[in-house]
Amino acid sequence: MKKLCILFMSLLLLSFFMFGCGGDSSNIKIGLIAELTGDIPAVGASCKNAAEMAVKEINDLGGIQFGDKKYKVDLIIEDNAGKGEQSASSAQKLITQKKVVAIVGPNASRYALPAAEIAESSKVVLITPWSTTPKTTLDSKTGLPKKYVFRSCFIDPFQGRVVARFTLENLKLKKAAVLYDVASEYNKGIAEIFKEAYEKNGGKIVAFETYTTNDKDFSSQLTKIKKAKPEVIFLPNYYSEVPLQIQQAKRLGISVPFIGSDSWGSEELLKLCGKDCDDYYFSTHYAADAATPATKKFIESYKAKYGTVPDDVAALTYDSFGLLFQSLKTAGKNDREAVRDALAKIPQYDGVTGSMQFKEGSGDPIKSAVILKIKDGKFSWFANAKP
Amino acid sequence: MIYILQQALNALQLGSIYALIALGYTMVYGILTMINFAHGDLFMVGAFFCFLIAVYLKLSFVPTLLLSMLGVASLGVIIERFAYKPLRNAPRVSAIITALGVGLFLENFTLALSPYPQHIPTLINSTTWNLGGVSVSSLQIIIIVLSLALMFILDFIVQRTKVGMAMRAISWDKTIVPLMGVPVNKIISLTFAIGTGLGGAAGVMYGLAYPVIDPYMGIMVGWKAFISAVVGGIGNIRGAMIGGFILGSVEIMVAAFLPSTYRDVVSFALLLILLIFRPYGILGKPHPQKV
Incomplete structure (x- = not known):
């Protein structure tokens, strides 16, 4: 109403x-x-x-x-x-x-x-x-x-580098998979830069999967990702799709952490995701609590x-x-x-x-950018990243 | 091997939803030789009914499913009565344009209520089992089993009951059948009710499997289901089921073995090739025009 x-x-x-x-x-x-x-x-x-x-x-x-x-x-x-x-x-x-x-x-x-x-x-x-x-x-x-x-x-190169560095240095996860929307300028750009920066700094991309805007079924790509055994999955996608991807991944028995980019930063994500997005990180523009x-x-x-x-x-x-x-x-x-x-x-x-x-x-x-963590259905400040 | 089994299970889930929606297209075509392009949007309305019932009436899964099916079926009958029936003897193009208009109306009406994607609450507590490396979720099983059950019930109605016989008779010859005392209007309404009701059921199941729903969700899924119906042979009920499973498998398997970017390209190319060799679809039969 x-x-x-x-x-x-x-x-x-x-x-x-x-x-x-x-x-x-x-x-x-x-x-x-x-x-x-x-x-x-x-x-x-x-x-x-x-x-x-x-x-x-x-x-x-x-x-x-x-x-x-x-x-x-x-x-x-x-x-x-x-x-x-x-x-x-x-x-x-x-x-x-x-x-x-x-x-x-x-x-x-x-x-x-x-x-x-x-x-x-x-x-x-x-x-x-x-x-x-x-x-x-x-x-x-x-x-x-x-x-x-x-x-x-x-801009994306900056953000892609921040997330790549954060995953390698703070989370210490060296094998990543990426699932992104190939039809969207933003998702594609950031995924490519993440891949480049991650590999340059000693990480390994084990799966680099795509889908198209408005897709709802990601089971095929996620099964492929599961087979590649990553330690972390990067989803630089919009808030309306991320919950579906995470929920489907969990149903396929994938239990590794997910990380995201500033497109996650909407209250809608928390509503659509429920508890499924807890303990994941994403980079964004500002933290409301710090x-x-x-x-x-x-x-x-x-x-x-x-x-x-x-x-x-x-x-x-x-x-x-x-x-x-x-x-x-x-x-x-x-x-x-x-x-x-x-x-x-x-x-x-x-x-x-x-x-x-x-x-x-x-x-x-x-x-500069900040890294937020999703905790108990809320965004909370985790780290700062200087330009 | 495990990988292929897992993908086959994914394909079965997607395919059963396509098949359920394809049935609606094929039933309406069979009886009226008209393509109900609003069907994809009726599927979307089914998902929104599911959302409204689950959130505001807080019912559990089975009543939610039944009420949503009932709601969409009634909507289907109303649409048939007020939008399609007056055009039954008009050129077929008018009926198709009307169907597109009804579809746009449903989309924009839902959009006007709320442009936000909605989240369907968890109606089934899904547990995931690991069977020798293959992850099977209870939700997946429910979707596949329930879709198959609905398809068998439909097949039984059409093949074994008097109502089904009337439906088949009307699709055979619409002008002679009324002379035999078959209530054509009632049967057509019933066909619409069953076809759209199945679309509604597919909407509910789709909403459970992919719980973020929006007013435009019916467009692409609707097209794919329509293609499934054509591949199976439009007008043929068993063909629609087969077509749905074929399209679902092709989509999943292409993404499983090729870069996922090629999914739609390869799957639609395969379907085009299939139609070159079997222009009436897999189970369709050519209808020669009598002069």
């Missing part, structure tokens, strides 16, 4: 934006593209919640100061329905029709990529909170960094507003808006080009997911 209510409210809100996009024309318009429906709606919901909270907070302070006048921020939300082509058309719509100054989102790499192409060619800043594949911020033709695409998270005062404040107000602990998407979305607000302030005007220039060389920004820094010539921030 509550979800129904939220859905109804968001529909209402959406129609409000569709029909009533009047407001004050001098307001600063920021677009948000989120996965509100489709295969990972929990990601979209967190993203939207955090975005609305960030915008409300800045508006409660009167808005953003340009010279001696303060301007309010308007948030325009688009649903990409969990589709690549709709992500691109949402970006197009926000840029040409809604005339936004910058875009935040989409989150999953497979949706962020098409939207990023549009933003780059239209010369509008796009910050993706959660897309960790290196390709998002790189030009597909030249391989050089895109000029207008940024992110507030670390937080700095600024992060604690964010977590408290998010909890008060939405009744749940913010997941990594929420925290990263909040930081994306933080970055955007700071660059708007530095730019001093509501101008796409000026915002881009300010964002590209933010010397330091202390966000809720840790401090980050941008250097001209790359849209990827310099920041």
Whole structure:
């Protein structure tokens, strides 16, 4: 009933934006593209919640100061329905029709990529909170960094290396198997980098198995993995699939530990997994239980507003808006080009997911990762990993 | 050897679910020569009924299964009555488009209720036994045995009862049979009820084996079951069962011995080759058009 209510409210809100996009024309318009429906709606919901909270907070302070006048921020939300082509058309719509100054989102790499192409060619800043594949911020033709695409998270090579090192050094497990979604940009990228880093540091990959998005039966691949006798299984897959994989593995008599990546970090995983995911580790962007005062404040107000602990998407979305607000302030005007220039060389920004820094010539921030452990149906901080 | 046995067991589990869904396609085709493309989504509704009953009514496995089957069967009858019956004499394309529309309606209706994947609670406490290196779970056994039992019951109804005889008669000649006093509408409704009810049962079992369910889960599984029905010879009930097990085995075995990326490529290529040599499916018979 509550979800129904939220859905109804968001529909209402959406129609409000569709029909009533009047407001004050001098307001600063920021677009948000989120996965509100489709295969990972929990990601979209967190993203939207955090975005609305960030915008409300800045508006409660009167808005953003340009010279001696303060301007309010308007948030325009688009649903990409969990589709690549709709992500691109949402970006197009926000840029040409809604005339936004910058875009935040989409989150999953497979949706962020098409939207990023549009933003780059239209010369509008796009910050993706959660897309960790290196390709998002790189030009597909030249391989050089895109000029207008940024992110507030670390990238897969970094994360793949962190997990590989953690497995070898902290868990001391030298034989790993990998099962990943070959049709998804994120899963594939991180699996390949994990393999490379793991083997380079003295580990052995005994099975490297794939499946395709929306598969539900992994018994064949898991039986193959079981035959290879790994000591640990790496599942860099999304939260809606991981529980199925772990449960099926247990039914096939596999008892080795599992490790994962930041795509595990949704409260939904705990709900779908029950007790089956206890004692497993994954790398992610921030730990809600080992937080700095600024992060604690964010977590408290998010909890008060939405009744749940913010997941990594929420925290990263909040930081994306933080970055955007700071660059708007530095730019001093509501101008796409000026915002881009300010964002590209933010010397330091202390966000809720840790401090980050941008250097001209790359849209990827310099920041650290954390390793979380799942314990008694909760995520808890286990270790930090420096860049 | 153990490896092959384990994979064979996996194949049996997947195949029995495909077979159960394929029966729905084949029964409706047999009696109406129409492909009910909403069947995959009725399967999805079965899994959601299972979820709702298990979570809100907190019933155990058997009543959950029966209620879900009943719910999906009633839905099937309603759909037939209001969406397909008015089009029974319309061109076949209209009926297929309607079926696709019904499928989309079911998907989006479920999506509108909640876009989140749902988790079906554990209805059967699955224990895993190790039989000489092969892991067998009680859940697996229940799924395989129950599917086979349902298929035998269906086969008995169709081959040995009066109702079954009426079904076979209608599929033989729809214009003459009413003259013999067979209540065609009732039999068609019953066929829909049984076919969709089996789809519902498959939804429940699928939900138990793969307990994360979402509104789009019926699309791919539905297509695969449809292909199973075609491979077995659409319209032929035993053919649908065989087709389901063949597709399940091919999928599992391809992934077992080749890189799993090739699974769908190889399995669909094999099916295409099979259809070249037996265009009416394994047990299907050609129906020459009388001029």
